[in-house]
Amino acid sequence: MAGFLSKAISEQKARTRPDADEGNGSYMVPTSMACPAAGCPFPCDTGRNGRFLCSFHTGVQSQYWPLVTEILQRYWAVWQMAIIHYQCFNDLEAATEVIHQINADPVMRAAGIEMLSEAEMKAMYGRGSGHFPLDIISTMIHREIEVGIAKKRERDAGKKQTRPSAAERVRSLCQRIGHRAAPMAEPV
Structure with missing residues (x-):
């Protein structure tokens, strides 16, 4: 079930619109543009500084794009x-089946x-869940991206830190207390 939507989008990048009155009576209307992050399954929907990205890669430094793409690929089917x-807002049974999936x-x-399924939501609240699954999944993806980037930054910062030598620690301590560290005198 999850693959038919992406196949339809990838096979139909543009469709003709016969009611236009240009030249031969048709022109091409773009229907989808892939996110430029390598392997990202999401289409572009956000433009910033002349660059169009999916909403999950927008605002993320390009060095973290592989991490974001990995998370997006896991969530793509959901x-x-x-x-x-x-x-499926008009078909209660279909919407309920999708929630079960x-x-x-x-x-x-x-x-x-x-x-909760559509039927459970209508019984409890008088209306279906509508866009809530999209909102919840979007929030889950953003949360996982933020946590993943924070962990990667922490790992990268730990790799860059080096322990100071004993001489550097003594020099630093002397500077903090205002003592001038002079070189040791040569034995006579």
């Missing part, structure tokens, strides 16, 4: 199911999150 759920996904099970 994201597509959430989009299908959002599009989302809950059965290993990513959601590992996170310990179980979403």
Whole structure:
């Protein structure tokens, strides 16, 4: 179920619009543009400084893009199911089935999150969940990206730190207390 949406997008990069009145009566309308981060499954939706990225790569330094892409690839199937759920607003049974599929996904099970079905939401609150699965999954992705980047920065900072030598520690201590460290006198 998860692969049909990406296949449809990749096979149809542009479609003709016959009602336009230019030359031969049609022109090309772009329907999707892939995120430039290598391997990112999401389309571009945010532009900044002349560069278009998906909303998850926007604002992230390019050195962390592989980490972000890895997280996005794990969530791609769940994201597509959430989009299908959002599009099933008129079909209660289909929306409920998609919620069951989302809950059965290993990513959601590992996170310990179980979403309510459309029928349960309508019984409890009088309305369905609508865009909530998209919002929840988006929040989960952003949280995992932030945590991943923080951990990577911490690991990288730990690698860069070097321990000062004994002489450097003594010099630093002397500078802090205002004592001038003079070279030792040569034995006579």
